[in-house]
Amino acid sequence: MIRRVAFNLFAWGIVLAVAFPLFWMLVTSVKPQFELFRRPPTFLPETWTLEHYIRLIQDTPFLTYFKNSIILSTATTLVVVAISTLGAYSLVRFKYRGRESLAFLVLFTYLLPSVVLIIPLYLMLVSMGLSNTIFSLVIAYTTFALPYALWLLRSFMAGIPEDLESAALVDGASRMGAFVDVILPQLLPGIISTALFTFILSWNEYLYALVLVNSDSARPLTTGVMNMLVSSFNIEWSLLMAASVMMSVPLIIVFAFLQSYLTRGFGAGGVKG
Amino acid sequence: MQASQTVLERRYAALGLLLIAPTVLVFCAVIVYPLVSAIYLSLFSIFTPTLQGEWVGLDNYRTLLAKDEFWSSLVNNLIWTVGTLTLQILLGVGMALVLHQNIWFRSLARSLILFPYFISTVVAVLVWKWLFNDLYGILNHLMLAVGMIDMPVDYLGTMPNAMISVILVGAWKFFPFVVIAVLARLQTIPDALYEAARIDGAGPIARFFDVTLPQLRDVLVVIIMLRAIWDFKEFDMIYLLTGGGPITSTQTLPLLVYKEAFALNQMGMAAAYAVVMMLIMLVFMIVYIRRTRQEADT
Known part of the structure; x- marks a missing residue:
């Protein structure tokens, strides 16, 4: 005892x-x-x-950063999850030439360092006239979010028994009909947990935001809050800690309500690889 | 019958290609094209503000290999990776073993442990900078009170403190990944194995080395490879904590690439650094990918 x-x-x-x-x-x-x-x-x-929280909202561009981060992370998540759900279905359940090499490429890019892609991406987005926009960050975030989401969803998809789909096909459903009616409902927990992870990843990203966005109107929270530290003459730690708390609130919500999804996602993608 | 089968198969293959098309398009636009042009750019000398380029062939690589800064950054990168990875694994496995036991409020304890992994690196860095603060930081105060130090310590501004601090904060931030992965594996070890070991008279320590560790081996290999890759390319943590300083004592390769491209305005040179860094990482990546493929085949 x-x-x-x-x-x-x-x-x-x-x-x-x-x-x-x-x-x-x-x-x-x-x-x-x-x-x-x-x-x-x-x-x-x-x-x-609560004076620091009030000051944060009234006297600093915090709310603009917050709004930008919400738009940015949501847009990235929607785009990435939509593309990768179709992609993962194709990679797991269809047979065609180049499928294996494609899966290999996905895993390779999942491990690729951002600093390698950032120079050409920067040049590309500047020449397209897209620098300093949230849209440019959505494009940049796709580079790490898409391989990640594909890899996660691929293992979720592989966990769905093939018999379910065959049964629907025998019953006369078309391939896409079977996908919508049979696969998607089975895949939903996987899609939710992939979406959550992608959201967290985009929410926390720093390097691309640092390089690609240089104006307060498009800056997300990570670089915005860091700027408040660098640009202030007298560091107000209470204010910065209030900003840190506020910045973590969406993550706490995601984390607390959907912990079971999160751990499942970890088992499927993060660890088995 | 035979003919209709192949028609159907062909139609399925076409549908499969249609479904993967958006992925392939996006991949080519934002990953493959930039990757190829990174290698191409590394053969030029480019001044960032004007983006005027001049072909220099392999000169960038020749300069790079002759530069002390490259080698010292590589050494820093290895020290950081090995240091933080070792701590992550030790802490992670230890914590997983503790959380696997039936302690009070186990799920709350698990959530608290996972939290550092999910918060933004920016938040982690801000909090630690406040903890490390030389005048009003709680860390200096506690250590003075306990008598571990006689004078406030400068955690980030001097060596070797800066490197140690970065490694410690890195371990704090990333060890929960190891905890989750190991915990998931621990739960699948059959109790019968422990029973058998107990009957054979094995104590807790013998049981750990003879039962738990061999069972954890595979998952640990995967974790170590993944985390080695991720730690090696870590930018945010080090850049935000020390900026590579004091001077260049904690500058790793990703920081060097960033500095060269956006502070010294040498895009071509930066691309060369990035390519060399990728080649070093390629060794780990290939080992990891091989392993994953083997697992998929069996």
């Missing part, structure tokens, strides 16, 4: 240590500025305040 309690305390000690930076972010964001410079630091805020 004592050993069990000791083990539990030990385990929770580590868990809390790992989670401490996140706790500290939350605490700092609700402390008034003057309390940050108290020594020794206060563990819990003496005075709770």
